[in-house]
Structures are given as structure tokens and as C-alpha cells.
Amino acid sequence: MTKFVPTIGIECHVQLATKTKLFSGANNDARDESPNSVVSPIDYGLPGMLPVLNQGAVELAIKAGLALGSEIALTSRFDRKHYFYPDLPNGYQITQLYEPIILEGLVKVPIDGETFDVRIHHAHLEADAGKLTHYNDYSLVDLNRVGTPLIEIVSEPDIHSAQQAKAYAQELYLLMTYVGATHGDLYHGNMRFDVNISVAPEGASELGKRAEVKNLNSFKAVEKVVEYETKRQIEILEKSNEVEQETRGWDDAKQKTFTQRSKENAPDYRYMPDPDLPPIVLKPEQIDTAESELPALPNVYRQAWSELGLDISVINTILSDQKVAQLILNVQDSTNPTITKRIGNWFASSVDAESNNEKLILNKDKLVELSEMVEKNELSSTAAKEIFNKLISSDDKLPREIANEKNLLQVSDEGEIIRIVEQVLSDPASQKAVEDIKAGSDKAIGFLVGQVMKQSQGRANPALAQKLIRERL
Numbered sequence: 001m002t003k004f005v006p007t008i009g010i011e012c013h014v015q016l017a018t019k020t021k022l023f024s025g026a027n028n029d030a031r032d033e034s035p036n037s038v039v040s041p042i043d044y045g046l047p048g049m050l051p052v053l054n055q056g057a058v059e060l061a062i063k064a065g066l067a068l069g070s071e072i073a074l075t076s077r078f079d080r081k082h083y084f085y086p087d088l089p090n091g092y093q094i095t096q097l098y099e100p101i102i103l104e105g106l107v108k109v110p111i112d113g114e115t116f117d118v119r120i121h122h123a124h125l126e127a128d129a130g131k132l133t134h135y136n137d138y139s140l141v142d143l144n145r146v147g148t149p150l151i152e153i154v155s156e157p158d159i160h161s162a163q164q165a166k167a168y169a170q171e172l173y174l175l176m177t178y179v180g181a182t183h184g185d186l187y188h189g190n191m192r193f194d195v196n197i198s199v200a201p202e203g204a205s206e207l208g209k210r211a212e213v214k215n216l217n218s219f220k221a222v223e224k225v226v227e228y229e230t231k232r233q234i235e236i237l238e239k240s241n242e243v244e245q246e247t248r249g250w251d252d253a254k255q256k257t258f259t260q261r262s263k264e265n266a267p268d269y270r271y272m273p274d275p276d277l278p279p280i281v282l283k284p285e286q287i288d289t290a291e292s293e294l295p296a297l298p299n300v301y302r303q304a305w306s307e308l309g310l311d312i313s314v315i316n317t318i319l320s321d322q323k324v325a326q327l328i329l330n331v332q333d334s335t336n337p338t339i340t341k342r343i344g345n346w347f348a349s350s351v352d353a354e355s356n357n358e359k360l361i362l363n364k365d366k367l368v369e370l371s372e373m374v375e376k377n378e379l380s381s382t383a384a385k386e387i388f389n390k391l392i393s394s395d396d397k398l399p400r401e402i403a404n405e406k407n408l409l410q411v412s413d414e415g416e417i418i419r420i421v422e423q424v425l426s427d428p429a430s431q432k433a434v435e436d437i438k439a440g441s442d443k444a445i446g447f448l449v450g451q452v453m454k455q456s457q458g459r460a461n462p463a464l465a466q467k468l469i470r471e472r473l
Contacts, residue, residue: 002238003202004202004234006160006197007157007197007200007208008157010196011155011193012152013128013191013193014064014181014190015182015183015191016057018149020054022054022057022147023052024043026038026039026147028148030144036144038144043146057149059290060179060181062101063179063293064123065102065103066291068120069106069107070102070120072287074281074283075282076124076280078273079095079097079272079274080093081093081095082269082271086130086139087143089146095126096126100122101125102123104119106119106120107155109167109168111167113312118155118168119156125151127147127150128148171298175298178295178296192216195216197211197230198233209243210245211245211257212247213247228256301315305332308340308344310344310345314345320351324351324360334364335371339375343367346384350385350392360393361395363395366398370391373400377464378409379408379410380459383403383406387406410461417465420455421469421472422472425469425472432444445466445470449466
């Protein structure tokens with residue numbers, strides 16, 4: 001039976017986090033604005049309006065390109081891509097086809113403790129189109145998004161599974177948000193993925209015909225689209241039919257793709273150089289300055305944490321919030337690995353990687369103090385977690401104050417615990433567990449420790465309680 005192999009390339013549209021649009025002074029953040037309210041005459045395409053390039057967008061594009069390991073072109077140019085659609089007032093999109101600003105690059109993508117390489121073909125600057133909302137018998141046009149500065153990152157077809165596609169999308173997200181190129185709000189489309197999938201027999205010299213599934217705005221959707229399309233195309237080929245080259249949409253509710261239109265090629269768009277915009281000419285010093293301003297990227301953190309013994313899922317959760325990642329790195333630089341690992345695990349179990357965590361309170365000194373209290377057996381792990389959750393949501397108290405208020409300090413006074421242990425061991429309800437332990441069943445000690453914890457209202461040091469129980473038996 002023929003084995004088929006999927007090949008995937010991804011085009012990622014990244015909305016740049018500038019204050020104004022690419023060619024006009026209109027507000028670039030329309031998330032809370034009513035439709036068609038943040039649009040200038042330039043965005044509307046009114047006659048006589050001339051575009052003026054936003055230099056801030058160029059600076060962010062340079063940083064994005066450096067994060068992709070790409071060469072930055074010293075000269076790049078704008079072109080017009082012609083097509084007619086209700087959300088495109090000019091009848092053309094300003095983009096870069098022939099001379100893009102970001103050239104070849106390479107992204108090393110982590111997956112399951114290893115990495116694979118995805119080559120970047122190029123990334124170009126362009127102005128976004130508007131948005132259409134479709135109803136049963138009519139559609140509404142919102143032009144707020146028209147003119148939003150984008151870079152479109154075009155990968156080589158180096159991805160060969162749904163899991164790799166998802167991992168690549170996640171790594172792009174981290175790179176673009178860490179350098180500040182985008183706000184990274186997936187729900188509002190700050191990053192959107194167009195996924196090209198083709199299937200061919202293993203060892204074939206040519207790729208199969210591809211389907212492009214457009215405008216995906218979640219990592220899960222990227223993964224599910226590749227799974228579905230791979231299966232759909234294999235079923236077509238196994239019936240000796242041909243896969244059509246086309247653009248498809250994704251129905252998230254049905255978890256399946258659907259036909260939208262036949263795939264256009266470059267000649268269909270009648271590209272031409274834009275006569276209203278001069279070329280972007282950069283000096284090497286501009287690129288050097290941008291490079292010096294880059295923050296630590298995800299791989300710097302991964303390498304720094306490689307000896308902490310953190311689970312991969314913990315690392316990924318921490319990396320999902322750049323401020324938390326910076327905090328953990330600062331903790332690591334100032335204290336021991338055990339304390340760092342403990343704080344990292346606390347964040348991983350409390351922070352939602354898919355949520356907006358801007359309101360988190362990150363006080364390094366308080367968190368280190370809390371971890372040190374656990375180290376000294378002053379707090380149980382459960383009590384420490386309760387205090388941790390309080391610390392990251394409120395900044396008005398110290399860990400010890402919270403512990404005292406909630407009566408959470410752990411009893412490590414040996415005399416006090418001996419008294420409780422002796423009460424537990426003399427209790428008739430404990431006699432079966434005592435006999436089982438004496439008969440060699442070590443599991444029963446858990447029951448006795450539990451009784452000690454119960455009588456101490458959870459404040460006894462369980463390790464000390466177990467030690468004292470063993471001594472007496």
C-alpha cells in the first residue's frame with residue numbers, strides 16, 4: 001500500500017504594533033472601536049490621497065526579520081497587487097513582491113525535546129485589507145483594518161506533520177511578541193496563518209497539488225487543518241483522483257475545510273511597482289542598532305533553564321508570558337536552582353498560556369522569600385501555593401504576613417509533633433495501620449501521617465511526622 005507524506009508551508013500575517021497605520025495617521029488599534037471609525041481618506045482610497053510610509057513599521061519589520069535569523073535588505077520596494085473586493089477600497093493592495101525587506105532566514109523549532117529547521121523564504125511589508133462579515137443574504141464591510149501594517153512571513157515547505165505545523169506557529173508567535181513586533185492578540189487577528197498542504201507518495205520527486213487554508217487564528221486550528229487536509233487529500237489520491245489546487249476555508253464548528261475559490265497565480269494579480277512610494281533605503285547602522293535593542297529570545301531562556309530539570313510543558317507555559325520568563329531568569333541569576341525550579345513550577349500551574357496575563361503582579365523578592373520558607377520547612381507545598389496565588393494577584397503583603405493571617409505556618413517543633421504522633425499511635429482507629437506496618441506493609445504509614453496532619457489542622461511537617469512515626473514503630 002502506498003505511503004503518502006504531507007508537505008506543509010505556512011504564510012503568517014503579523015500585524016505590526018505601531019501607533020498609526022502603514023500609510024496614514026489613523027489609529028492602528030481598532031479592537032474597541034466601532035466599525036469604519038478609525039479610517040482616514042488615505043485608507044478609503046479617495047482620489048488625490050497619497051501614502052506616506054510609517055517609519056515605525058520599518059523598524060519593527062527589521063527586528064522581526066532579525067528574530068527570524070534573516071538578512072535584512074538594504075533596499076526594498078513596494079508593489080501594487082490588483083484585485084477587486086469590497087474590503088479593498090483602492091482596488092489594489094500595497095505589498096512587496098519583487099524586492100521584500102526581509103530575505104532568507106531560519107527558525108529552529110522545538111518539539112518533544114528536539115528541534116527541526118524551517119527555512120524562511122522571505123517576509124514582506126504590506127498594508128492589510130478590511131474585514132467582511134457575512135450574513136444569510138448580505139455582507140457588511142468594516143474598513144478599520146485597511147492600511148494596518150503587516151509583515152507576511154513565508155516559510156519554505158519544510159514541515160511534514162500537524163504537530164510540526166503547530167510547533168512552528170507557536171515559535172513564530174513567541175519570536176514576534178518577544179521582539180515587540182506585534183501585540184500577539186490572536187483573537188483579534190494580530191497574527192493569522194495561511195496553511196498550504198500537499199500530499200505525495202513517499203519518495204516522489206515532485207510535490208502534490210496544494211490546498212491553501214486561509215485566515216487561521218489559533219495554534220489548534222493550524223494543527224487540526226493539517227490533520228484534516230492530509231486525510232482528505234490521501235483519500236482522494238487513493239481513489240486515483242486528482243487533488244484540486246484551490247483556496248479553502250476552515251469551519252471550526254464542523255472541524256473540516258470547505259472550498260472557497262480556485263487558487264490564483266501571481267499573473268492574475270497584475271503586479272506593478274507602486275509609483276507613489278519611493279524605495280526603502282536602509283543603512284547598515286540602522287540594522288546594527290535594531291540588533292542591539294533585541295531582547296533575549298526564547299532559545300536563550302531554554303538554554304539557561306536546560307539544567308533546572310523543568311518539564312518541557314512547564315517551560316512552554318512560562319515562555320508564553322515574556323514578563324514571567326524574564327522574572328524566572330532573574331530569579332535564576334540571584335538564587336539557587338531549587339528555588340528557581342519551584343517558582344517556575346508554581347507559575348506553570350497557575351498561569352494560563354492562552355490567556356491575557358497582563359494583570360499578574362511579579363515581585364521577585366517576595367517569591368524568592370516564599371520559596372525559601374518552603375525550603376526551611378516553614379510551609380507545606382499546599383500552603384505555599386495558596387500564598388503564591390495571593391502574591392501574584394495582590395502586592396500589599398509579605399509572604400510571612402499572609403502565612404500568619406491564614407495560620408499556614410508549618411509546625412516543625414519536634415516536641416509538638418511527638419505529642420500528636422503518640423496520640424495517633426494510641427488511637428484504636430490506628431491499630432490496623434500499626435499492625436500492617438509491623439507486618440511489612442509500608443503503604444499504611446500514609447494513613448498515620450494523614451491522621452497527624454488532620455489533628456494538626458494541616459500544619460505539621462509531614463516529613464518530620466513520618467520520621468517520628470517510624471522511630472516509634
